[in-house]
Amino acid sequence: MQIIVNSKPIEVAVNCTISALVEQLNLDIKRIAIEYNREILSPEQFHTTIMNDNDCIEIVNFVGGG
Amino acid sequence: MQIIVNSKPIEVAVNCTISALVEQLNLDIKRIAIEYNREILSPEQFHTTIMNDNDCIEIVNFVGGG
Amino acid sequence: MQIIVNSKPIEVAVNCTISALVEQLNLDIKRIAIEYNREILSPEQFHTTIMNDNDCIEIVNFVGGG
Amino acid sequence: MQIIVNSKPIEVAVNCTISALVEQLNLDIKRIAIEYNREILSPEQFHTTIMNDNDCIEIVNFVGGG
Amino acid sequence: MDELIIAGRSFRSRLMVGTGKFSSNAQMAATIAASGGEIVTVALRRVNVGDQQDDLLNHIDRSKYLLLPNTSGARDAEEAVRLARLARAAGCDPWIKLEVTPDPYYLLPDPIETLKAAEILVKEGFIVLPYINADPVLAKHLQEVGVATVMPLGAPIGTNKGLRTRDNIAIIIEQAIVPVVVDAGLGAPSHAAEAMELGADAVMVNTAMAVAGNTEMMAAAFGKAVEAGRMAYLAGLGKEQKQAVASSPLTGFLRDEK
């Protein structure tokens, strides 16, 4: 199925969890924050949140800024 | 009866109108604006507005300002 | 014979006067000042000053300035 | 006899030397400079300079300054 | 002709004049006349019952001047709206110089309450000229709700410090879709000229005239300075140069050039 991550379409497995997505994208779970359909998830929710087709995911991390 | 004009008590006749008050105070009707119990009156209302005991009247005019 | 006007060599007739030079150069006598061998000449001296070979003449006029 | 030190008259012994004057005034020889009749003396000259009546002496030292 | 247009009304003068602090109404009238200004501000206060003074309005010919009442004294939007309505009820055109100044020491304007009041007054049909700190984003918000000008301060009122907010005002001017009137703090004609050179559409002056030794001469001086600054803006000013640039020619000297 297809979801939208940071405005771009990505193919993931059906019933994919947020955790699985993070792993698939090769991200460090301790350095990111995630919005799932505009709801902010706590890290504990990553395992339990199963995505559906066309879900919208925002993944952010810290960068240099003033 | 007594009314309050600009925070000070003033004695006026019973059934006194705003127009009568203006005359009693010797003010120029064309140079002032009046609030009657926090309602702004148009000059036409001065004749028709009959005051009651303890009514609150604000009378303002223009002064120098920047 | 040759004289030097404003650092440039110029051919003039022998016994040429300053006045004749001014005429030769087509200059307006009322708008210029002349140094003859580092001596400033008054306009009256223009007629009476006869130049020699290799004399140095500076001719200046007014231009825009601040 | 009388000499002038820093514009003020002072009584000193006849044949008084600069050294003696310095001692009389209780000054520290290492901290001052002296002009004797407008001539600057080196410290070595203090012993050998014998003053005359009405001589003018300037004695200066260092003070705070910017 | 180069006119100032506010809310569709044209003015030849780009100098607004305040009427406060003068020693007499006669002096005030002579001063505003000398300034050439066409917009004069006034304040609204409680009448002094029992003390009949010479009324200010007797000295302002309303066929010549637009009377612009201010809301001075208002500490929040509600008080400002109340004063604006009273001014209209007193017979003024619905123009209002909106001032909301909760702080009694520096008399600086409140951005939040000013915007709130502006929104209400614009809806009630007022021509709103808000006095603001020199905040470009606030100026934009005010223009979005429909004010007729923005009036950023050059320095706190009455301080004569000049255009201390120059950088922010330059941005306000660059982004403005309504006239920008620099108000408050302009203490000398050179300050007024500087604001106009920067591209301000007009300036507002009161204290600097009222406290001058000769108020009429000072008013005329401000009038000339505003014209000078405007003309310089239109004529196109040169840029600052780091190094000197000769005004006399750099050739033709009395020596051999290298």
Place this chain on the structure above:
Amino acid sequence: MDELIIAGRSFRSRLMVGTGKFSSNAQMAATIAASGGEIVTVALRRVNVGDQQDDLLNHIDRSKYLLLPNTSGARDAEEAVRLARLARAAGCDPWIKLEVTPDPYYLLPDPIETLKAAEILVKEGFIVLPYINADPVLAKHLQEVGVATVMPLGAPIGTNKGLRTRDNIAIIIEQAIVPVVVDAGLGAPSHAAEAMELGADAVMVNTAMAVAGNTEMMAAAFGKAVEAGRMAYLAGLGKEQKQAVASSPLTGFLRDEK
């Protein structure tokens, strides 16, 4: 009437105008006319033999303007004196704007050579108007040798930076016994007004007019600004205040006073 008097000669205008850098003599003439100035500076250069140009002087009516030749290009006292004498020989009144600028980059004046030249020229009967850095002690020395004005710079010539030497110029003005003319660096009418407000007797402008988009309008703007600054000086400016001072009354608000 408030006239500028230099060496016994009266002038109605307090704006001196330079004639350099204009694109044509006609533009120059129109600009000085628009400025209202009565003193115009010119430079002396070698004639361009064989290239007959339109002579500058054809465009300056000497019954209206005092022609003030400068010694621009002089690098020391000797060269300056030579130029001054040539200017007089060319038919000018013995007025001379003394400039000695050894440095070709910033064109700043030389205090030592300027004083030396001034002394010589005063003895030869010249009316000497020396261009100087804003050095109050140098200004005193020059006045002691008899110059007719001092002309301290506001900023290096042609930079348009304004009155960068303000503090020193204020001291020069305070101590002067001859007119003080601020010269060089004034890039905008507001700068000229500021100098006049400070008490300068006159200002001199060239570059800011010559490089303007519209030179005549800019000249007129400077003319007005100089008048504005002078009037403000005479009228008496208010002092800077640290804290705000209301221009509208602080009593009579629509609430009970405390």
Place this chain on the structure above:
Amino acid sequence: MDELIIAGRSFRSRLMVGTGKFSSNAQMAATIAASGGEIVTVALRRVNVGDQQDDLLNHIDRSKYLLLPNTSGARDAEEAVRLARLARAAGCDPWIKLEVTPDPYYLLPDPIETLKAAEILVKEGFIVLPYINADPVLAKHLQEVGVATVMPLGAPIGTNKGLRTRDNIAIIIEQAIVPVVVDAGLGAPSHAAEAMELGADAVMVNTAMAVAGNTEMMAAAFGKAVEAGRMAYLAGLGKEQKQAVASSPLTGFLRDEK
């Protein structure tokens, strides 16, 4: 000891440091170390999926530095609140540098939306440090809703212009009940010292360090300048004098005194 206390937490350094614009994370880390700063700001952005970079956080020892996320990029209160919540979700302490900058050219803060966001975030338990234009009345409103500091700008971000808003900042400081941190526009250590001398509690610097030829040396320079300015403030600065005051004695000269 003279510590900076924000929301009950003590800091020895009064210099906050930004982490933007450095050429590498290593350079960034060395620079913040050289500055002596203890509070470092970071921004939140979408991860670059598929482009695994060296994570910034690998280079910031969070036992030494307080990580202060900003809401840069937010154009209104809603976007700012969303970013603040994400930052907290990413494991930060609930400190947030609140920036709401709708204008993409000058990046100036929005007073209305900043106040709105501050109110929401304070209620959600955030320690809010809002970036604002130098508006004293806005600063008061923010303090009333419970912000931990106010961060007025000295000049638009990245311009290096210094303390252009000096007068307004002085008023903010005088009236503040929370620390005042001057943010943005400080381009040189002297600017930072000036802000501290004025009584600011801290300053924030990023661009001036990041664009320096030698970023570490510049960071150390800012560190020293902030200390210098703070010490001068505590030691008590002298007032400006109009006239000179000798530093050497005015008596005892080698001549008869009058």
Place this chain on the structure above:
Amino acid sequence: MDELIIAGRSFRSRLMVGTGKFSSNAQMAATIAASGGEIVTVALRRVNVGDQQDDLLNHIDRSKYLLLPNTSGARDAEEAVRLARLARAAGCDPWIKLEVTPDPYYLLPDPIETLKAAEILVKEGFIVLPYINADPVLAKHLQEVGVATVMPLGAPIGTNKGLRTRDNIAIIIEQAIVPVVVDAGLGAPSHAAEAMELGADAVMVNTAMAVAGNTEMMAAAFGKAVEAGRMAYLAGLGKEQKQAVASSPLTGFLRDEK
């Protein structure tokens, strides 16, 4: 290492300190120690016969500090030369801070007499450090006669006004072949830092320390500020920008980029 070298002698500190106006010699000594300065100025005055005070020199360790006598009080070259010779006779190294200040009100230096005295003193073997107004051409003349530094003023002595002569000082620095020491008028550490950032080789401070509430802390503040300014100069400062430049990234926002 980055040392200040004057006439072949190296100094680690770039801050010269005056010893005037302190309330006691002990306070003076503690203050110069706190400043880190290595060059301290003193004045020469007539001894107070009959009033034996604690001698200043008892409090200055001449193995640590270079004693730099000044010629304060001199009104012309002759008086200055006399004082310089006396200072040498009193046992000082032949270093002299040359001050010629005929004007008793503003204590501004005399360019003509200073140059004359400098020429004489250089010939007599003195290391001459002349105090001057910020005149680049004068500075050049002095360097031509062999002075060891030039010491232009930032503002009249004791005024605390800061770097009012900034533009002229920048030119002096650009053209100098000896160290440039900004002297007089620096009233706050930020002023000292600004001078150093501009490229001055050192600064001289007295009044601002002596009149501080806490003289030692102020001296330490100046010491740090001078270091900060110097490091910033060496590290390379960024330029002023007209428009804002974001310090946080302008991409990666939580919205679709256009």
